[in-house]
Amino acid sequence: MRLHRFGQSVWLDYIRRGMLASGDVTRLIAEDGLAGMTTNPAIFEDAITRHHEYDAAITALALEGMGVAAIYETLVEEDVIRAADLLRPTYERTGGHDGYVSLEVTPHLAYDTEATIVEAQRLWRRVARPNLMIKVPATHAGLQAIRRLIALGINVNVTLLFGVARYREVAAAWLAGLEDRLADDAPLAGVASVASFFLSRIDTHVDRMLDHAGDEAARALRGQAAIACARLAYQEYKALTADLRWQMLAAHGVSPQRLLWASTSTKDRAYHDLKYVEALIGPETVNTLTPETLAAYRDHGEPAKRLEEDLDMARALPERLAALGVDLEAASAELEHQGIQKFIGSYDRLHAALGGREMPRAK
Numbered sequence: 001m002r003l004h005r006f007g008q009s010v011w012l013d014y015i016r017r018g019m020l021a022s023g024d025v026t027r028l029i030a031e032d033g034l035a036g037m038t039t040n041p042a043i044f045e046d047a048i049t050r051h052h053e054y055d056a057a058i059t060a061l062a063l064e065g066m067g068v069a070a071i072y073e074t075l076v077e078e079d080v081i082r083a084a085d086l087l088r089p090t091y092e093r094t095g096g097h098d099g100y101v102s103l104e105v106t107p108h109l110a111y112d113t114e115a116t117i118v119e120a121q122r123l124w125r126r127v128a129r130p131n132l133m134i135k136v137p138a139t140h141a142g143l144q145a146i147r148r149l150i151a152l153g154i155n156v157n158v159t160l161l162f163g164v165a166r167y168r169e170v171a172a173a174w175l176a177g178l179e180d181r182l183a184d185d186a187p188l189a190g191v192a193s194v195a196s197f198f199l200s201r202i203d204t205h206v207d208r209m210l211d212h213a214g215d216e217a218a219r220a221l222r223g224q225a226a227i228a229c230a231r232l233a234y235q236e237y238k239a240l241t242a243d244l245r246w247q248m249l250a251a252h253g254v255s256p257q258r259l260l261w262a263s264t265s266t267k268d269r270a271y272h273d274l275k276y277v278e279a280l281i282g283p284e285t286v287n288t289l290t291p292e293t294l295a296a297y298r299d300h301g302e303p304a305k306r307l308e309e310d311l312d313m314a315r316a317l318p319e320r321l322a323a324l325g326v327d328l329e330a331a332s333a334e335l336e337h338q339g340i341q342k343f344i345g346s347y348d349r350l351h352a353a354l355g356g357r358e359m360p361r362a363k
Contacts, residue, residue, distance in 0.1 A: 011036030058189025150177025163332030189253030282307025
C-alpha cells in the first residue's frame with residue numbers, strides 16, 4: 001500500500017474472528033502495510049450474526065453459565081485482544097504512532113459523561129493492551145469524557161465526527177486533557193488519540209437536501225460537502241499543531257491527535273469507488289478502509305497528495321450551501337444523532353440475536 005509514502009496510515013474498518021485466525025490480517029500487515037483496525041457495533045453485528053465461526057465460542061460461553069451481555073463482551077474482547085497482539089509489532093516499530101485497535105464504548109452511553117468514563121476505564125483494564133483505543137462519540141457529553149480519559153492516560157478514538165466546529169471542540173478537549181495530565185506530573189508520551197470524520201454519510205445527507213432543492217445550482221454541489229469538511233478540518237489541524245500551546249505539550253513527547261477518515265466507502269454509485277480515499281491523501285492522517293475498499297485501492301488506486309487541493313472551493317462551500325438552505329452545522333448535529341441511533345440499533349440487534357439462539361444450559 002503506497003499511501004504511507006505520503007504520511008498517511010491505512011487502518012482496516014472491519015474485524016472478524018476468521019480473518020484473525022486465518023492469517024489474513026497478518027498478510028495485510030506484511031503486504032499492504034496495514035497499520036491499525038477499527039471496530040464498532042455495526043461491524044460486530046455483521047461479524048457475529050452472519051458468520052458461523054463464532055458458534056463454538058458462543059456455545060462454550062453459554063455452558064459456562066454466561067448471559068447474553070457477558071457472551072457479547074467476551075467475544076468482542078477476544079477479537080480485539082487478538083487483533084491488538086497481531087498489531088503489537090507495528091506499534092513497537094512505529095514508537096506508538098500506529099498499530100492500534102479501537103473498541104467502542106456501549107452506544108447507549110453516548111449522552112452520559114460519567115457512565116462513559118467508567119465504561120471506558122473498565123474496557124481499558126479488561127483488554128489491557130497499550131495499543132488499544134477506546135472509541136468515544138463526539139457528543140457534548142463525550143467532550144468532557146474525552147478530556148478526562150486523556151488525563152487518565154487512556155488512548156481515545158473520538159468517533160462520529162461530522163462537522164468542523166465540533167472538531168475544534170474535540171481538539172480543545174484533547175489538549176485540555178493533556179494539560180490536566182501534565183499538571184498531575186503524569187507522563188504524556190504514549191497517550192494517543194485520533195479524531196474520526198465519517199465522510200460518505202455527510203454527502204449522503206447533504207445530497208438528499210440538494211436533490212430536494214431540485215435546481216441546477218443545487219445539483220452542481222452534490223458530492224462536495226464531505227471532502228470540503230475534511231479539508232477544512234485538516235487546516236484546523238495544521239493551525240493547532242503550529243500553535244505554541246501544542247508545541248509546549250509536544251516537547252513532553254506526546255504525538256498529535258491525527259485526523260482519521262472514516263466511512264470512506266462510496267454510498268452513491270454515481271461517484272468513483274475511491275472518492276474518499278484519493279481526494280484525502282496527506283501527511284499525519286489515517287484512512288480506515290473496509291476490506292472491499294482496500295481491495296479496490298490495491299487494484300486501481302492512484303496515490304497522490306491531494307488533501308490540500310481546492311481549498312478556496314472548500315472555504316466557500318458552507319456559504320454556497322447555506323444560500324440553498326443547507327446548514328452544514330445543523331446537518332452535523334442530525335448526523336451525529338443518526339449515527340448514535342444506528343450503533344444502538346446494531347448493538348441491540350446483536351444482543352437480541354444472541355438472546356434468541358438456543359443456548360445449551362450450564363451443568
